[in-house]
Amino acid sequence: MFTGTMGAPVKVTVLGPEGLAFGHLGVFPIAGTGNNPNVTAYQGADDGFQGETALVRIDRLNREEPTLGLSWIDGDVALGSTRMGPQGQDELLDLLGEIVDTDGGILYERMERLGLVYCDRSTLYNQAPALTLDYATGDVAAPFRPVEDDQHIRNDVEVTRRGGSSARVVVSTGPLSALTPEEGGVGVYDEAVTLSLHDDTQPIQHAAWRAHLGTWDEPQYPTVRVLLHKRPSLIPAVLGLRRGPAPRINNPPVWAGPGPVDLLIRQIQHTPLPRTWEVTFVGTPAGPYRVGVVGDPVLGRAETAGSSLPAAASQSATQLEVQTDSGPRWINSVNQASMFPFDAMAGGERMTVSAITNRVDTFGRSVSNGWGTSSSGVAWAESGGAAADRSVHGARSVITLNSSARTAPTASPAPPDHRANPAALICRRDGAPPPAPSPTPGPLALDPARRQYP
Structure with missing residues (x-):
């Protein structure tokens, strides 16, 4: 074994059968141990780093190209980002774009210095509002109107794993489904993409997620303008914002639909002039990124399979009779008292439900x-x-x-059904503690202070 000081290598001799070829050779100033070179730089390179997650690939690319100043944000370390397929030979920015397309996060430029930041998809889940704006007090500059278009609709999605299989998801129910307009949909809006995925179990998952995003039925607010020279109190909060965190807009105008409006920031544009300072947020609805979390007291709740009102509710009504048409019944204040109050959406209106009493008849x-x-x-x-x-x-x-x-x-037009069990929901919208359930509750209680209508 050579024990002296190694100089610069000038020749490499490969011993092997005739016709032996190799593609790459690396020489490192690190002592090996037996057959172990003690160098990990090329581990995984023979299969293109197949199976590494999006964030691990970001980290490796950053170490290979440190001058890029690349950093990342992991929204949920327990979830892990998307496992990717083999990395091909491409330009660095194209490789980063492949990561963004596959994982579904956001890549943006740093604001304080040169560099890029990547937020993985789980970072966008269940975002708490990072900035609260009040339209009624003038925080949001006009015009503030929802845009009705079909650019975001995707109800027929096919995802192909590069070098593997494909999966297709067609949304066949709902107002943005692939059904014809006569059947209650909008027709077919298809999309076909090829992604760098690790195995053939992933295409169906990514197709379903893309179809979920493409059929989210919520008003679109592509841009929100804030005039900081008129609202200087907002400057510290606005300067602290980055892509991803959600601004919330309270008390939107009547024509904008019910609120609040929650957005995910995709781009921030500052326009400072000598006497004005305008900021424009380019965003998408945060609603589709509000995902379930098993065991969470709020996000861990599943929706009912179908409910309806047997009688119309007035604007001043504070209780509702709710009929469970299919699936499991609603929770009630007796057996699940600790799960109250909670918010529910009905007909575009957000209600705070403080109590539910089942309607039963023992016929005694x-x-x-x-x-x-x-x-x-x-x-x-x-x-x-x-x-x-x-x-x-x-x-x-x-x-x-x-x-x-x-x-x-009395309030219901439906015939008797032993499976039917209407429930009375007592709701408040003013943030006050829920009232004690009445022994004989009436219709759903609503507080006008928390009601919002289109």
């Missing part, structure tokens, strides 16, 4: 010529047939059916 009474009043205080209303067709005997109700008879709770 005796009534002739009708079903009388249920054990939860709701009177049954009959239509069609004769009153003598209906009666209650202890623990059961009886109805002699004919072609025109039906019986339903």
Whole structure:
């Protein structure tokens, strides 16, 4: 073994069978141990670093090209960014673009010095508002109107793994689905992309995510303008903003739809002049990035499969009768008291639900010529047939059916159904503590201070 000082290598001799070829040779001033070169610089290079995550690839590229000044933000270390396929031979910025396309994050220039920053996709999930603006007090400059166009719609998405298989997702329900307008959709808006993915289990996941983003039904506010020379109190918060964090706009105008409006920042444009300072935020809705989190007291809740109001609710109503049409029932204030209050969206209106009482009828009474009043205080209303067709005997109700008879709770036009169990929701919108549930709750309680209408 050579024990002296190694000089510059001038010749390399390769011993092997005739025709042996090799593509690359690296010489490092690091002592090896036996057959172990103790150099890790080329580990993974033989398969193009197949399977490394987007952030690991960003880190490696930064170490290979340190003059770029590349940094990154990991939104959730438990999630991990997208595992990628083999890296090909390409320009550095094109390789970064491939990472952005595959992982779905945001790459932007640093504001304080030269360099780039990458936020992975999980960084965009469930963003708390980083800046709160109030339209009613003039924080947002006119014009502030939603843009109705179809540029963001994608309801038929096919994703192909480079060198592998493909998967396709077609959204067939909802107002932005691929159904024809006559069927309640908008027609087909297709997209086909090829991504650098690690294995063939990923294309279906990425196709579903892209279809989710492309069919999010929410008003689009491409730009939001703030005049800092008129709102100097906002300067520190605005200067601290970066791409990704969500500004929230409270009290939007009536024509802009219900609020608040939450956006994800994609670009920040500063226009400072001698007497004015205008900032424009270019963003997209934050709604589709509000994702479920298992075990979270708020984000861990699943929606009901389908609910409806058996009777119209007025603007001043503070309680609602809600009918569960399919799937599991709503939670209630008796069995899940710790889960109240919570917010619910209904018809474009955000409501704070403070209590839910199930409507039940044990039929523990005796009534002739009708079903009388249920054990939860709701009177049954009959239509069609004769009153003598209906009666209650202890623990059961009886109805002699004919072609025109039906019986339903007073507020509901639906026929009786042993599966149906309406619930009364008591809601407040003023942020006050929820009221104690009434022994016999009425319709859904709404507080005008928290109601918002289109």
